Amino acid sequence: MARIRERLSGLRLYLSGRRELRARIAEKDERLRRLRARLDRMERGGAGGVVPAFFLLGRARSGTTWLRSILNAHPEILCWGEGRFFEKSFLREDHGRWQVPNIVPVSLYGAILRSELLRSWVERSVWSAGSGVEEHLNALTRLAISHFLGTQLAGTGARIAGDKTPFVSAEVFGEIAAVYPEAKVIHIIRDGRDVAVSLLHHMWNNPLSEGGVYDLSDEELRLRDAYRSGRLRPPEGSLFTGERLRRIAADWSREVGRATEDGPSLLGENYAEVRYEDLLARPEEETERLLRFLGVDAGEEAVRRCVESSGFERSAGRRRGEEDATSRLRKGIAGDWRNVFTPEDRRIFKEAAGELLIRLGYERDAGW
Amino acid sequence: MRKRLGNISGRKAARRALALLDPDTGLLSGFYAGKRTRQQLARRNREVAALREELARARGGAAGRFPPVSPDVFFIVGHQKSGTTWLMKMLDAHPEILCRGEGRPFGRNFRQKHKAGKGGYPPVSLYNAIASSRWLRLWIQRSVWTRRDRLEEHLDNLTRLAIEYFLTQELVESGKRMVGDKTVLLTSDIVREIAAVYPEAKVIHIIRDGRDVAVSTMHHIWNQAEDRGGHSRITPAQREKREAYWKDPEGLIRHGGGIFPDGWLRNYAAQWRRRVGRTVEDGPSLLGENYAEVRYEDLLARPEEELGRLLRFLGADAGGEKVRGCVEAASFERLSEGRRRGEEAPSFFRKGIAGDWKNVFTDRNRQEFKEGAGDLLVRLGYERDGNW
Numbered sequence: 001m002a003r004i005r006e007r008l009s010g011l012r013l014y015l016s017g018r019r020e021l022r023a024r025i026a027e028k029d030e031r032l033r034r035l036r037a038r039l040d041r042m043e044r045g046g047a048g049g050v051v052p053a054f055f056l057l058g059r060a061r062s063g064t065t066w067l068r069s070i071l072n073a074h075p076e077i078l079c080w081g082e083g084r085f086f087e088k089s090f091l092r093e094d095h096g097r098w099q100v101p102n103i104v105p106v107s108l109y110g111a112i113l114r115s116e117l118l119r120s121w122v123e124r125s126v127w128s129a130g131s132g133v134e135e136h137l138n139a140l141t142r143l144a145i146s147h148f149l150g151t152q153l154a155g156t157g158a159r160i161a162g163d164k165t166p167f168v169s170a171e172v173f174g175e176i177a178a179v180y181p182e183a184k185v186i187h188i189i190r191d192g193r194d195v196a197v198s199l200l201h202h203m204w205n206n207p208l209s210e211g212g213v214y215d216l217s218d219e220e221l222r223l224r225d226a227y228r229s230g231r232l233r234p235p236e237g238s239l240f241t242g243e244r245l246r247r248i249a250a251d252w253s254r255e256v257g258r259a260t261e262d263g264p265s266l267l268g269e270n271y272a273e274v275r276y277e278d279l280l281a282r283p284e285e286e287t288e289r290l291l292r293f294l295g296v297d298a299g300e301e302a303v304r305r306c307v308e309s310s311g312f313e314r315s316a317g318r319r320r321g322e323e324d325a326t327s328r329l330r331k332g333i334a335g336d337w338r339n340v341f342t343p344e345d346r347r348i349f350k351e352a353a354g355e356l357l358i359r360l361g362y363e364r365d366a367g368w
Numbered sequence: 369m370r371k372r373l374g375n376i377s378g379r380k381a382a383r384r385a386l387a388l389l390d391p392d393t394g395l396l397s398g399f400y401a402g403k404r405t406r407q408q409l410a411r412r413n414r415e416v417a418a419l420r421e422e423l424a425r426a427r428g429g430a431a432g433r434f435p436p437v438s439p440d441v442f443f444i445v446g447h448q449k450s451g452t453t454w455l456m457k458m459l460d461a462h463p464e465i466l467c468r469g470e471g472r473p474f475g476r477n478f479r480q481k482h483k484a485g486k487g488g489y490p491p492v493s494l495y496n497a498i499a500s501s502r503w504l505r506l507w508i509q510r511s512v513w514t515r516r517d518r519l520e521e522h523l524d525n526l527t528r529l530a531i532e533y534f535l536t537q538e539l540v541e542s543g544k545r546m547v548g549d550k551t552v553l554l555t556s557d558i559v560r561e562i563a564a565v566y567p568e569a570k571v572i573h574i575i576r577d578g579r580d581v582a583v584s585t586m587h588h589i590w591n592q593a594e595d596r597g598g599h600s601r602i603t604p605a606q607r608e609k610r611e612a613y614w615k616d617p618e619g620l621i622r623h624g625g626g627i628f629p630d631g632w633l634r635n636y637a638a639q640w641r642r643r644v645g646r647t648v649e650d651g652p653s654l655l656g657e658n659y660a661e662v663r664y665e666d667l668l669a670r671p672e673e674e675l676g677r678l679l680r681f682l683g684a685d686a687g688g689e690k691v692r693g694c695v696e697a698a699s700f701e702r703l704s705e706g707r708r709r710g711e712e713a714p715s716f717f718r719k720g721i722a723g724d725w726k727n728v729f730t731d732r733n734r735q736e737f738k739e740g741a742g743d744l745l746v747r748l749g750y751e752r753d754g755n756w
Contacts, residue, residue, distance in 0.1 A: 021405045021406060021409060022405065024409055025405065025408055025409050025412060027657075028409065028412035028413065028415075028416060029412065031416055032412060032415055032416060032419065035416065035419040035420065036419065080512045080513065081512065082512065083511050083512055083513045084507070084511065091503075095506070102510060102512070103510065104506075104507055104510040104511050105506060105510065106503045106506060106507055107507070108504075108507050108511070110503065111501060111503035111504040111506070111507045112501075112504065114501075114503050115497060115498070115501035115503065115504060117479070117492045117496065117497035117500060117501065118494075118497040118498060118501060120490060120491060120492060120497070121472070121490040121492055121493070121494050121497045123490075124488065124489060124490040124491070125471045125472065125489075125490050125494070125534065126468045126469065126470070126471050127468065127471045127473075127534035127535060127538055127549070128534055136534075139533060139537075140529070140530055140533065143529045143530075143533055144526055144529065147525060147526070147529055148511070148513040148514060149513065151513075152513060163513070
């Protein structure tokens with residue numbers, strides 16, 4: 001009897017029209033969509049509620065782009081740049097004059113901290129009374145970063161997402177420790193004298209007056225033109241104005257110095273350093289170490305793949321040491337400063353950053 | 369023996385009948401073209417079950433972590449002075465539900481000139497704060513991690529993340545399992561925004577007769593006016609009415625032109641019509657089964673029945689004891705600290721009754737309200753037609 005009743009009810013269901021069934025299917029589809037969206041969000045949320053992430057940091061012209069492409073070649077790693085998630089003081093009000101749309105004039109953290117309306121909502125809402133405003137804004141930054149990384153990570157097959165952004169201020173290390181403490185941080189360091197030479201060329205190629213982002217004096221532009229036309233041959237004459245070199249050296253010394261102190265003390269095991277020069281001399285060994293630090297496959301095959309896919313020859317189309325002064329990948333060697341620095345340049349650099357050179361082991365003493 | 373045979377033949381007949389009715393091979397199998405549809409339905413049911421299991425597993429794994437993932441989130445929406453606070457307090461009294469307000473999560477265009485915010489509420493909605501953050505917009509438009517052509521989508525995502533974060537972290541501390549914000553209809557787009565930003569959230573819309581809403585609002589302006597240490601701005605015309613009412617209420621209504629200053633009621637009725645009218649349309653069409661309505665008047669007349677229905681809608685325990693607890697915790701007597709419904713006092717919980725407008729409206733007021741929102745009153749069933 002029960003079965004008959006069941007069949008009859010099936011019949012009734014049919015007679016009551018397939019429209020109802022279709023409506024129910026549509027309803028189920030909607031429900032499935034929502035469930036999947038929920039699961040998707042949870043998966044993107046990862047283990048601790050945020051996406052496994054790392055940040056590749058270094059001063060401009062220290063090999064951050066090179067290392068980014070090495071790491072990004074690993075199948076388990078997604079590494080892009082420059083997202084500029086951190087560095088709250090980073091702000092370029094003059095961005096309207098730039099003709100380079102892909103440079104971010106503000107950090108995400110800075111943008112969130114600077115939103116007065118958001119701050120005023122957090123200060124007054126019944127939902128945020130429990131803790132301090134800064135704590136909430138930190139949490140929002142963390143969720144936003146995880147969201148953006150996670151969205152891009154989804155579907156790539158990679159397990160960890162990284163962003164490389166050169167830092168101006170070493171405050172970024174402390175910010176990461178406060179906002180995204182489970183992230184790993186790789187700090188790439190290069191001899192400040194090579195940084196100075198490389199940065200100068202980079203500035204020459206991107207002055208504000210030509211749509212770039214660097215504010216150069218007339219004298220600096222004259223030096224550039226003299227160098228390019230062959231009238232200025234270092235080290236007979238200096239490529240730098242004294243003021244420029246002093247500033248580059250002082251900034252490098254202050255910020256890299258602080259980073260090498262803050263990194264280990266604030267981030268502990270999640271902080272690793274690598275030298276541009278070591279990466280150049282022993283790419284496999286250094287890459288393997290970094291892959292292991294990130295917790296991904298560091299087998300021979302994986303390492304080779306990373307190193308090969310990002311060679312200077314392959315990216316620049318030239319061999320290391322062959323200069324193209326107007327290229328972003330100009331020369332790609334270590335110690336080029338020796339060919340360029342005048343005695344006066346040495347004196348200026350030593351005065352501003354000599355100690356850090358020694359501390360980092362680039363020199364034994366000031367007798368260089 | 370006969371009996372047994374009879375039974376057997378009975379069974380045979382039953383089998384035959386079953387065979388005839390078999391959806392695959394029986395007489396009516398042709399009619400059962402819907403079978404495939406039913407199979408599709410069954411398959412979806414299985415998928416839903418599997419996904420729910422997976423979700424439960426993932427949730428279990430994430431237990432104790434912060435933030436807990438995708439809690440059940442709901443919003444109580446309603447025009448101001450429509451009982452949103454009352455309903456919020458009822459729901460918050462439930463052991464499974466955390467309900468607070470007004471957090472002002474939605475209202476993309478909501479921002480007050482008054483920068484400090486009034487009445488302790490934020491002067492801006494969270495959505496507006498995020499969407500109008502100049503530097504944030506710039507970061508999104510320039511960063512490699514975003515789709516630069518999808519600024520609005522990113523802003524919506526961030527708003528959602530932020531809302532989920534704030535509601536969730538309070539929920540974690542409360543130990544309850546679902547969380548809701550009392551979201552006053554600050555604009556007419558609130559439900560539209562919820563559907564876009566938080567599509568799986570449930571929404572309860574509390575509706576009250578717009579005429580009572582208007583009366584209640586007028587008293588609210590009087591009582592919470594800045595000159596009494598409150599936060600609502602009061603015009604000179606409104607203050608004049610207030611003083612007259614406090615001196616001689618009957619006189620003001622009979623001979624003094626009523627409690628509303630000229631033109632105010634028409635505009636206010638029109639606002640009520642815009643916001644509520646839009647919400648009762650958007651709710652069912654954009655949120656479907658995630659949208660429920662409740663009338664202030666029904667909640668007053670049959671609190672336990674209505675609250676039970678709403679708790680079931682939210683998926684919370686709707687047992688009799690729980691419902692009674694909620695109703696009592698938010699009784700007028702308790703909220704008003706001892707007065708009974710109908711006993712008036714210059715308080716946020718002023719009188720707590722339905723139909724008070726009849727004691728207050730002048731003929732002119734009726735006319736003005738009809739012009740502003742007469743059709744919505746009829747549509748909502750508060751009146752049969754325009755002859756009231």
